[in-house]
Every structure is written in structure tokens, then in C-alpha cells.
Ligand SMILES: [Zn+2]
């Protein structure tokens with residue numbers, strides 16, 4: 001997942017979830033530095049973007065609000081470091097307060113990129129399970145609704161063994177955490193389908209959900225870029241309907257809690273995962289319009305993970321998604 005919005009975090013800020021009072025390092029790409037006056041109003045759908053946690057995880061809620069978003073996704077820890085991070089109670093309370101104040105929901109947490117619960121290397125596997133347990137703990141203490149997980153790489157095993165191991169590893173990581181009492185659901189994300197990656201088809205995501213249902217509350221996160229580059233046609237109108245039907249027959253559209261809305265730099269079937277601004281890539285605007293106006297996706301959150309090359313790119317991508325929601329759907333909710 002090289003070109004995720006999360007990728008920018010490295011350049012922008014070291015996601016230092018700081019002590020209160022510490023000054024975060026900011027760049028002009030940060031909405032907190034350029035936003036003035038009233039932010040754009042959210043629309044009838046839950047639309048947001050992966051948001052920086054520079055200066056403290058709770059500050060992401062303020063950023064989301066200023067971007068005109070009513071949902072958000074964050075990393076709860078540095079996405080490329082093993083070091084576990086525990087959140088202070090005050091940070092969790094502040095996140096809760098800001099989300100209530102701005103009516104931002106759901107909160108999705110994206111798991112660290114290092115976690116591979118199917119790893120064939122015992123040391124790496126153990127670290128992954130521990131790190132994922134940390135993700136679950138932070139998700140619970142932040143009152144997050146979703147924890148998004150890429151199912152990992154099965155290199156060194158069969159795909160089937162890989163899928164089973166992921167399910168067992170999640171069970172191990174979740175032991176004793178009483179997930180049922182929290183609001184947290186684990187969402188399995190479909191992937192771009194590169195060699196050895198699990199979750200490159202709807203069938204594999206569905207199979208994992210089957211394994212996981214007895215273990216913890218689960219659902220799916222479907223990424224439009226990953227769907228497209230893994231080989232499903234979502235661009236032609238006929239292809240779109242067929243793909244949505246396939247998704248419904250396997251994972252079930254009602255189980256898709258989050259849609260990662262990313263355009264793609266690469267063609268359908270390329271298996272290359274590089275995200276592009278909404279409407280500027282090989283997917284184009286139309287599929288996003290269909291997605292956002294489909295009554296079968298009304299319950300879901302739509303979260304962009306698009307690049308921030310220039311200041312306000314995040315604002316523009318959120319605004320673009322919101323602009324695709326048609327009036328009818330606004331009326332229905334009003
Ligand atoms: Zn991706």
C-alpha cells in the first residue's frame with residue numbers, strides 16, 4: 001500500500017503522539033494552519049479522509065471537522081514502528097468530546113503496516129500478534145467503531161493456511177479484551193492482490209469473515225483502488241453492477257462498513273497499489289457517484305486515503321466525494 005494518504009504522514013510529521021503542551025511539527029499541508037472561518041458543512045453521507053494525528057491522536061477530530069468531514073480514519077500509533085504506544089486517558093476523553101461536539105462518526109483506525117498475522121517467521125508473527133493486540137486496546141480506549149486490517153502475506157505457506165492463521169492470530173490477540181462490550185469491530189480490507197497477499201478477492205475476504213465471526217465482531221472494508229487493480233471491473237456500468245453483485249454474494253454489502261474511496265494510478269488488473277485523487281485516475285468519477293448513491297451502501301462510511309501533494313488536497317477530495325451525493329439522497333435523510 002505504498003501511496004496511501006498515510007504515506008504522507010512520514011513526510012509531514014513524525015506521528016508523535018505528544019505530551020500535552022508539546023508543540024507539534026506542522027506543514028502548510030495541515031488544515032490547522034490554513035483553515036479560516038466556518039468549515040464546509042457535512043452532507044447526508046458519512047464522508048471523510050485518513051487524517052493526521054500530529055500533536056496528539058485527539059487533534060485528528062479537529063482536523064476532520066475543519067475539512068468538512070463527518071467521519072475519519074487515523075493511525076493510533078506510528079504505522080511503521082513496532083514500539084507500542086499507550087494513549088493517555090485525557091487524549092481518549094478529548095477525542096470523545098470533539099467527536100460528540102462535531103458529530104463525527106464512525107472513527108476508523110487503520111492498523112500498522114508492519115502487522116502480518118500470516119507471517120511464516122515465528123519472531124515476526126509474535127511481534128505482529130502483540131502489535132495487533134495493542135491496536136485493539138487503543139481502539140477500545142478511543143471508543144473507535146472500526147479497526148481496519150490488511151490480512152497480510154502468506155509467503156511460506158499455502159493461502160488456506162495463511163487465512164486460517166490470520167483468524168487464529170486475531171483470536172489470540174483479542175483474548176480477554178471483551179471486544180463484545182466495546183463498540184469496536186475488526187474490518188478486513190480487500191487488497192490489491194499482489195503475489196502472496198491475502199484478501200485480493202472478495203471470496204478471500206468472505207472466507208476470513210466466516211472464520212472470524214465466532215472470534216470477534218467483524219465486517220469488511222472495501223477499497224475501490226484495490227478492487228480495481230486486483231482485476232474487478234468497476235468502471236464500465238455493466239462491470240460495476242456485476243462487481244457489486246459479486247461483492248454482495250460473497251462478503252455481503254450489508255457487511256461492508258467502510259469504503260476506502262481512492263482513485264488509482266494504475267489500470268484494472270495491474271495489482272499495483274498507488275492511490276490517486278478522486279476522479280483523476282483510471283477509475284474516474286462515475287463509479288464513485290454510483291457508489292455514493294447506491295441505497296445498499298447507505299449505512300457505510302466513505303473514507304479517502306488519497307495523497308496530499310499540495311495543501312488542501314485533502315479538503316478537495318472530501319469535497320469531491322460530497323459533491324457526488326445526489327440531492328435525492330439528501331432529501332431522504334433530511
Ligand atoms: Zn492501498
Ligand SMILES: [Zn+2]
Nearest residue numbers: 189223260305
Ligand atoms: Zn485502503
